[in-house]
Amino acid sequence: MKRVAFGIAAGLLGLALPACGDTASQAPWTLGAEAAEAAPDETVWRAVDAANLFIFETSKGRILIEALPEFAPRHFAQFSALIRSGDLDGTTFHRVIDDFMAQGGDVWAKKGEDPGWPGIPGEFTIRRDVATMPLDAAIGPEDTAKNGYIKGFPVLTQPSFFAEMSADGFVWSAIPHCRGVVSTARTDDPNSGDTQFFLMREHSPHLDKNYTAWGRVISGQDVVKALKKGAPGSGTVTDPDLLTSAKVAADLPEKSRPKAWVLRTDTDAFAAELATRGEPDVCDLPAIPAIVK
Numbered sequence: 001m002k003r004v005a006f007g008i009a010a011g012l013l014g015l016a017l018p019a020c021g022d023t024a025s026q027a028p029w030t031l032g033a034e035a036a037e038a039a040p041d042e043t044v045w046r047a048v049d050a051a052n053l054f055i056f057e058t059s060k061g062r063i064l065i066e067a068l069p070e071f072a073p074r075h076f077a078q079f080s081a082l083i084r085s086g087d088l089d090g091t092t093f094h095r096v097i098d099d100f101m102a103q104g105g106d107v108w109a110k111k112g113e114d115p116g117w118p119g120i121p122g123e124f125t126i127r128r129d130v131a132t133m134p135l136d137a138a139i140g141p142e143d144t145a146k147n148g149y150i151k152g153f154p155v156l157t158q159p160s161f162f163a164e165m166s167a168d169g170f171v172w173s174a175i176p177h178c179r180g181v182v183s184t185a186r187t188d189d190p191n192s193g194d195t196q197f198f199l200m201r202e203h204s205p206h207l208d209k210n211y212t213a214w215g216r217v218i219s220g221q222d223v224v225k226a227l228k229k230g231a232p233g234s235g236t237v238t239d240p241d242l243l244t245s246a247k248v249a250a251d252l253p254e255k256s257r258p259k260a261w262v263l264r265t266d267t268d269a270f271a272a273e274l275a276t277r278g279e280p281d282v283c284d285l286p287a288i289p290a291i292v293k
Contacts (some may be wrong), residue, residue, distance in 0.1 A: 025280040029289055031273050032263050040291050044269075045261035046151065048290075052076075053249035053260060054083060054215070058093070059242045060227055063199070063220035064260060064292060065182050068153050070133065071175055072123040072214035075184055075193065079214065080248060082107075082195055087115055088246040093227045096201075097235040102227045103185055103198040104243050115195065122190040123212045127170040130160040136266035140279040147176075147281060149265035152288035153216055154178045156208060175213035177204045178283035180224070182215035199224045203283040218260055218290035261291045 032044045048066050056063040069076040082088055087107045095103040107115040135155060138145035144159045158171035175181060177200050185196035193212055201224055217224060230237040249257045264270060265288060277285060 025277050025284050026286060028286050029263065029273065031269055032289070040261045044264060044267070045291060046264045048218070048260040048262060050250035050257060050259075051080075051248065053258070054079070055245075055247045055249055055252075055258065056220075056243055057245045057247075058223060058227070059244060061220060061223040063223050064218050064258060064290075065215045066152075066218050066260070066262065066290075067182075067215040068151060068175065069214075070150075071126050071153075071173075072212050074120050075123055075212050075214045078117065078120050078194070079197070082117065083246040083248055084251065087111075087117075087195065088243055091243050092237070092240040093243065094230075094237055094240050095198075095235040096227050096230045096237050096240070098229050099202045100204055100235075101183075101198040101200050102224055103196060103235075105185075105196040107195040117194040119189070119192045119194055120184070120212070122186075122193070123214075124190070124209045125172045125174040127168060128157065128173040129170050130163050134160075136264075137271050137274050139274065139277075139282055149282070149288065152262040152265050152290075154181070154282040154285075156282070174209050175216075176283055177207040177211070177213060178287075179203050180217040180221050180287050181213050182217065183207065183211045183213040186211065201225055205283070216287075218262060219292045221287070259293050263289050 052067045052069065054065040054067060056065065067076050067079070088105055091105050091107060091110050093102050093104040094106055094109065107117065133150065135145065135148035135157070136150050138148040143161045146157060146159060148155050148157065154176055155173055156176040157173035160171060162171045163169050177183060179200050179202050181200045183198055183200070184193035185198055186193040199217060227241045228237050
C-alpha cells in the first residue's frame with residue numbers, strides 16, 4: 001500500500017481548513033434555483049457528457065463525479081479504463097481525515113499484488129490558451145483574474161495578460177483542491193499516481209499544483225463527508241467503507257443511467273451574480289450546483 005506524499009505534507013503543515021470568507025461569498029447560488037421538472041433549461045443548465053460522468057456506489061451511498069479531461073487527459077484516460085476494468089470495485093476508503101480528504105482506490109491492497117497499472121505523468125497544471133479556452137467567468141477583472149470557472153469547475157490561473165509575455169502565448173492554470181474536487185494520490189515521485197484517488201472533504205490549498213486534480217463531485221458530497229474517519233494523525237481507517245462499484249455513465253443503457261446537468265458558468269446571468277460576491281478565492285464560494293435525474 002502506498003504512503004502518499006500529501007500525508008507527509010499534512011503532518012508537517014497541519015490540515016488546511018477552508019477560509020472563512022464573507023456571508024455573501026458563501027450564500028447559495030440563486031441562479032437556476034428553480035429547475036423545471038422535465039428537461040432543465042439548457043440556457044441555464046449544461047448537460048454533463050455521459051463519458052465524463054463517473055458513478056461511485058459506496059457503502060454509504062452514491063457519489064457522482066464529473067471529470068474534466070481538458071485539464072488532465074492522461075489521468076482521465078487511466079481512470080476511465082480503471083473503472084471499466086472493474087479493478088476499483090471492492091476497494092476501500094482506507095484513509096479518511098476529517099476536514100481534509102477521503103482516499104480510496106488501492107487496487108494493490110485489494111489484489112495482494114501489483115495490479116499492473118502504470119504510473120501517470122503528473123498533470124498538476126496545464127498551459128491554457130486564453131483565446132481558445134477562456135474562463136467562463138472570472139473573479140475580478142478578466143485580464144488580471146487569478147480565479148474563475150470553466151464548465152462549473154473552479155480554476156486557479158495566471159492572469160490572462162501573462163499570455164502576452166509568455167514564450168508560448170499561454171498561461172498556466174489548474175483545478176484547485178476545493179471542497180468536492182477529486183484528485184490523485186501519489187508518492188514523492190510526481191509521476192507515480194496510478195489507481196488511488198482522493199475526494200476533498202474541505203479546501204486544502206497546499207495541494208494545489210502539487211497533485212493532479214481531474215474531477216468534481218456534483219452529487220453526493222454528503223456521502224463523502226459521511227465516510228468513516230480514520231485514526232487521528234495517520235487517517236488509517238479500521239473496517240473502512242467500500243467503493244462497491246464504479247461505472248462510467250456512458251457504458252450503461254441510456255434508460256438506466258443517471259443524467260446530470262450543471263449550472264452554466266458561461267452566461268451573462270451567472271457573471272452578474274458572481275459580480276455580487278466581490279473577489280473571494282474561488283474555493284470560498286459555494287460549489288456550482290447540479291441537477292441529477
